[in-house]
Amino acid sequence: MLRRTFLGLLGAAGASVALPVSATAGGKKFGPHPDTKGVLFDATRCIGCRKCELACNEVNELPAPDMPFDDLTVLETRRRTDEKTYTVVNKYQGKTGPVFRKSQCNHCLEPACASACFVKAFKKEPNGAVTYDASVCVGCRYCMVACPFSIPAYEYDEPLTPRVMKCTMCAPRLAEGKLPGCVEKCPKEALTFGPRAELIKIARERINTYPERYVDHVYGEHEMGGTSWMYISGEPFSEIGLREDLGTQSAPELTAGALAAVPIVVGLWPVLLGGIYAVTQRNAKIANDERVAAVKDALKRAGEKAEQKLHEELGKAEQNSQRRIEVEVKKAVEEALAPKAEDAETNEEES
C-alpha cells in the first residue's frame, strides 16, 4: 500500500515534470483539445456515390470538375486530393466486392503540416479542424512534404498568389453550428460527425456488435499521434490505401530531438570554440614567449660578444697608440739628441 502510493506519487511527479518538458522540447502547442470534434468514416457503409465530393465542391465553392460528380467511371482510376478537390472517393477490391474509401485531410491531433509550417499558417482549432491562412503562406510546400497522408495540394498554376489547398473540416460551417458538407450529404450515414471521444466509442461498439464485419482497429485513434478523422473497415486498412506503417509518434515528437539540440548547440558551441581558441592562443603565446626569450638571449649573447670585441679593439687601439707615442718620443729624443752629437763631432774636429 505504502509502496504503491509512493510509486504513484513518483509517477505523478514524473508526469508533471515530463509533460511541460516534452511539450517545450517538441515545441508543440497543438495538443488534443478536450472537445475536439471529428468524423468517423465507415467503409462498410460507403457505396462510392461521390455525393460527398459534390457537397464539398459546392460548400467550398471549388471549380467545376473535369467530369461530373454523377459519373462513377472516375472511380476506376486512383485519385488523390488536389488544388481543386478537397476530398476524393476511391474504389478498392475487397474480398467480397468493391470497397470505397473517402480521403481528405485527417485533421491530425498534432498535425505534421502545422508543426512543419515556418509561418504558422496552419492551426489546430479547438473544434478539431486544422485550418490554413493563405495571407501569411510563403509557398515553401514543406507542409506537403511533411504530411504523412499526402493531403495538402498546391496551386502550381498560380504564378504569384498560389495557395495550399486542403479540406478545412468545413470550419466556417462548424462555427455556424452546421455539419461538414460531406457528412450532411452522405445518403448512407457512412460519415458520423461528433466529439472525437464519442466517435471512438461508437466505432468500438460497431466493431464489438459485428466482429465478423469489421477489422478490430480504429484507424486514426493512434496513428501519427491520433487524428480527428477516423476510419473503420472490413478490409485491412492497407488494402484501402491507408498506410499501416506510420507508427503512433506524432510529428512534433519526431522532430523534438532535432529541435532540442538547438539550445545545446547555441549554449555549448561558443564555450567550446572559445576554449579551443584559448588553448590555441595559449599555445601560440607559449611559442611566442619562447621565441621572444630566444631572441633576447641571442641578442644578449651578441651584445656580450660585441662588447668583448670592443674591448679588444680598444685594447688594441691603446696598444697601437702607445706604440705610436713611444715611436714619437723616441723620434723626438733622437731628434733632440742629434745636434748635440753633431756638436760633439764638430767639437772633436775643432779640438
Place this chain on the structure above:
Amino acid sequence: MSVDTTMAEKRSLFTPFNIIAGIILIAGLIVTVMRFTVGLGAVTNLDQNNPWGIWIGFDLMCGVALAAGGYTTSAACYVFGLKKFHSGVRPAILTAFLGYALVVFALHYDVGRPWRLPYPIFVQQGTTSLLFEVGLCVFLYLTVLFIEFTPALFEWLGMKKIRNVVVKLTLALTIFGVVLSTLHQSSLGALFTIVPSKLHPLWYSQYLPVFFFVSSICAGLSMVIFEGTLSHKPMHHLMDEEYLSNHDGLVLGFAKAASLVLFGYFSIKLIGLAYDNNWHYLTTGYGAWYLVEMLGFVALPSFLYAIGVRDKNITLIKWAAGLTVLGIVVNRFNISMIAFNYQLPSAERYFPSWGEITISLFVVTIGVLVFRFITTRMPIFYVHPDYKDEH
C-alpha cells in the same frame, strides 16, 4: 599565363566560356519570365506528391553543403589557430558568401510568394518548424558572411578605418558563423526527420541532423581543395607568393582532415544502420544504391585522401576532393529526391524538367561570373599591398 588572359580579354568578349555563359543566361531569363507569368506548373515537373524538386535538392541542399568551406576554413584558421591556412580564408569566405546568396536567390523561384520570404522571421514565427531554423540561420549566416567578406571590399575601395574595425571582429564572427553553420547544416537533415513514412529507411534516421553536419565538414574541406583547383588556372596571375606557397600545405592539411572526417562519417552511418537494424534492406535495389553511395563516395575518397597525404600526391588529393563533392551531391539528391517518396509507383516519381535544370545552371553561372568579377578586382587571392605586414 597572365599575359594570355589579359590579351584574350582585350581581344574579344567571345571566348568559349563567355558564349556558353551567355546562352545559359538568356535561357535562364526566358524561364524566369515563364515562372513569374505562367507559374511553377509550367516550368517544373513538381506535382502534388513531389512538392520539392532540384531547386530544393540541388540549389538549396547541395548549395548550402558545398558552401561549408567558409566556416570550416575560418574555424581552422582563427579558432584552431592554424595560421598557415590564412591565405585560404578569403577565397573560402567569398565562395561561401556567394553560395548562400545564390541559395537565397534560387529560393525566389521555388517558393510561391518570394516577397514573403522575410515573413517567417519578421511577421509570424513558426518556431516548431525545422524550416524556420534553417531560414533564420541562413539569414543570419548570410549576414555574417557578408561582414566577413567586407574587409576585401573595403581594401579595394581604400576605406581603411572601417576595414580595421571589421577585422577586429574576426574571432567573434567566426565563432558565430560556426554556431549558425552547425545549426542549419544539421537542420537541413532534420527537415526530413518528420517523414519516416516517405524517406527510405536506409536514408531515414533520427541521426539525420548529425549526418548532415558531419558530411558538411567533408563537403567544406573538399570544396576548398576542389575550388582551389578550379580557380588555379584562370586566376593564377592574381595569386600572390603567399597564397601560392601556402597552397600545397593547405591542400595537404585539408586532405588529412577530410580523410579523417569522412572515415568518421562512414562510421556513424554504420552505427545508424545498426541502430535501426536496417541491414536486410541492403540486398534490395535501394540497398545496392546505398552501398554505391557509402563505398564509392565515402569510403573510397577517405582512402584516396589518406594515400594522397601519405605520398604527398596533390593530384590524387584533388581527385578525392572531386569525388567527395560529387558524393555530397549524391547524398543530398538521395535524401531529397531519389529515396524520398520511394513508396510511390514509378509513374508518380519526380524527374526534373528542362526548365528546372536551366534555372539551376543559370544560378551556378551567375555564381561563377560574380566570383570572377570579384576575384579579378579585390584582394582575394593576394594580400592587399597596404596590409602586407599584418598577421
